[in-house]
Amino acid sequence: xxxxxxxxxxxxxxxxxxxxxxxxxxxxxxxxxxxxxxxxxxxxxxxxxxxxxxxxxxxxxxxxxxxxxxxxxxxxxxxxxxxxxxxxxxxxxxxxxxxxxxxxxxxxxxxxxxxxxxxxxxxxxxxxxxxxxxxxxxxxxxxxxxxxxxxxxxxxxxxxxxxxxxxxxxxxx
Numbered sequence: 320x321x322x323x324x325x326x327x328x329x330x331x332x333x334x335x336x337x338x339x340x341x342x343x344x345x346x347x348x349x350x351x352x353x354x355x356x357x358x359x360x361x362x363x364x365x366x367x368x369x370x371x372x373x374x375x376x377x378x379x380x381x382x383x384x385x386x387x388x389x390x391x392x393x394x395x396x397x398x399x400x401x402x403x404x405x406x407x408x409x410x411x412x413x414x415x416x417x418x419x420x421x422x423x424x425x426x427x428x429x430x431x432x433x434x435x436x437x438x439x440x441x442x443x444x445x446x447x448x449x450x451x452x453x454x455x456x457x458x459x460x461x462x463x464x465x466x467x468x469x470x471x472x473x474x475x476x477x478x479x480x481x482x483x484x485x486x487x488x489x490x491x492x
Contacts, residue, residue, distance in 0.1 A: 339367030405430035
């Protein structure tokens with residue numbers, strides 16, 4: 320049964336389907352619904368796979384790929400504790416159980432900093448909330464590549480070379 324087609328057949332004219340983990344798009348769509356001059360029922364369908372179910376499915380797929388020697392990329396999110404301001408807005412807004420606090424590594428700062436723990440499923444909501452609300456530059460996204468191909472290895476060597484040049488320039492300055 321198609322929800323969108325059913326609602327259209329019932330006469331709903333204003334209907335949007337949004338990926339539920341896209342906070343910026345969802346915010347924009349909610350504002351559009353509230354400010355629309357169109358009368359009648361307005362429906363937003365938040366469409367997104369449960370991340371726990373997705374994790375179970377992807378884990379089995381990745382294990383099969385690794386067994387065959389194929390390339391597997393896993394997205395990881397984190398918080399740079401040297402940049403984190405410790406205001407914890409990211410935790411309050413996202414509600415993700417993988418986003419928590421830890422003691423600051425800086426002895427001059429008493430506030431704990433945010434961190435992403437190992438239970439992260441890689442949905443990206445924490446970073447999405449941080450960037451949508453312009454909260455914090457401390458979020459980062461990393462891709463862990465297993466069974467890297469030629470292109471991955473060449474790109475890594477190139478990046479390491481450029482970083483080496485930049486480090487040498489900084490040391491001379």
